[in-house]
Amino acid sequence: MSEPRTQRATAPARPELLSRSALAVFRLNGQFLSVADGLAGPAGLTAAWWQVLGAVLPEPLPVAGVARAMGITRQSVQRIADLLVERGLAAYHPNPAHRRAKLLAPTDAGRAAVRRISPGHAEFAARLAEQLGGEGDFRRVMTALEDLSGALEALSREAAAPPG
Numbered sequence: 531m532s533e534p535r536t537q538r539a540t541a542p543a544r545p546e547l548l549s550r551s552a553l554a555v556f557r558l559n560g561q562f563l564s565v566a567d568g569l570a571g572p573a574g575l576t577a578a579w580w581q582v583l584g585a586v587l588p589e590p591l592p593v594a595g596v597a598r599a600m601g602i603t604r605q606s607v608q609r610i611a612d613l614l615v616e617r618g619l620a621a622y623h624p625n626p627a628h629r630r631a632k633l634l635a636p637t638d639a640g641r642a643a644v645r646r647i648s649p650g651h652a653e654f655a656a657r658l659a660e661q662l663g664g665e666g667d668f669r670r671v672m673t674a675l676e677d678l679s680g681a682l683e684a685l686s687r688e689a690a691a692p693p694g
Contacts, residue, residue: 551678572646579610579619581600582611586634587644590634593634594607618639
């Protein structure tokens with residue numbers, strides 16, 4: 531019988547750290563999407579619709595701005611935005627900064643749908659915090675994930691910068 535990973539005699543090498551981190555994040559993505567679909571479904575939303583509406587709740591944004599905030603392609607957000615508009619959950623408004631890139635904003639119906647998710651969202655967040663050992667541990671996990679995302683973003687910018 532093999533030893534659990536946490537009890538190995540040698541620490542994982544850097545390539546293994548990267549691989550295991552990536553696999554954990556891919557798994558987390560699937561788990562978060564499943565939880566989000568479960569929370570959003572009773573409000574008539576999907577996880578993706580909820581994400582896009584959530585991105586524009588504070589202020590209207592162009593589709594490209596939503597895509598940047600979510601870390602996905604503009605085309606994916608465009609498809610979802612068009613569906614949200616078609617269903618009356620969001621609307622396009624003129625963008626004073628860019629004639630062709632309209633701003634996406636939630637409608638009253640879109641805001642109401644997101645509000646219907648809030649009680650289940652809060653309850654699940656409390657259960658997850660408890661499972662992680664409390665709010666302090668939950669904050670440490672969140673910070674570690676944000677740090678990982680920031681480091682990957684910095685490396686991406688570095689790779690895209692012209693040499694010299």
